[in-house]
Amino acid sequence: MDWILEPWPWYVGGPMIAGVLFLLIFAGKRFGMSSNLETMCAIGGAGKRVDYFAFDWRAKRWNLVVVAGAVIGGFLAANFLSGDTAVDIAPETVTTLESMGFESAGEAYLPNELFATEAFTDPKALAILLIGGILIGFGARYAGGCTSGHAISGLSNLQLPSLIAVVGFFIGGLIMVHLLFPLIF
């Protein structure tokens, strides 16, 4: 059973994501991890100010239960199902990241520079995490879905709109990593 504690290869992770997609379909729902953000805005009372959030969120409660599960799953995986969580990224990626100042590349699950507790007192790290989040939230709603809703659900159903969105995801990601990262880091 030691393999459970090791990082899971793509041919385990990918099929299990398809499994989650079908579990939700057979439960009568659809796979999408960003619409819960809309539900949370509605619960917080955003519907009083913005019509977009004026819907009955009670019908979306299942979505928040999936979110609660994802949090619990992350806790279980990190604390009970993992040995060494260092991510074995490609050697040339490590070299590039080290030259950009990411000392923890190849030795941690996430870069300490952004995700260690000290990041809370680093204005640059906070700005990166916040702006990244705003783009994720805004972009997901504008595009009508995120990686799960478009890249997995939508492409599985051969939806052209989802293919356009996924091409957009990659254009955005490539612009960020190749053009903007040299300016940011």
Place this chain on the structure above:
Amino acid sequence: MKYLKFLVIGIIFGIVMFKSEAASWFRIYEMFRFQSFHMYGIIGSAVSLGILGTWLIKKFKLKSIDGAPIQFTPKARSFSRYMFGGILFGLGWALAGSCPGPIYTLIGAGYLPILVTFLGALLGTYIYGLLRDKLPH
């Protein structure tokens, strides 16, 4: 009890996101540098099996566990919202190194600064609601 199945599905999803390293900022960066097959293998195998399963569900007109026919709603036709929204999402995905699912996984895994990204995502969702009528769709 009707929510228990969604909790279990969420737990499986959270574990898979963490253990497959799809929730790692490093893996997302490596993917956009085309320096590893890992993320492409995850997305490619998930979509391949997804296409096969979705086709089988349609072909055999399978029903969900509550007995209702499974229907797939086609997404509304448009170009601009998917392309512009997609690009903005991709910028955030690469910058914060996580998409919405992994944000929750990382909160559970105890990487607390990701809470800032979570609050940003809520704010971004709210801003979209505010500006929706002014955006090309």
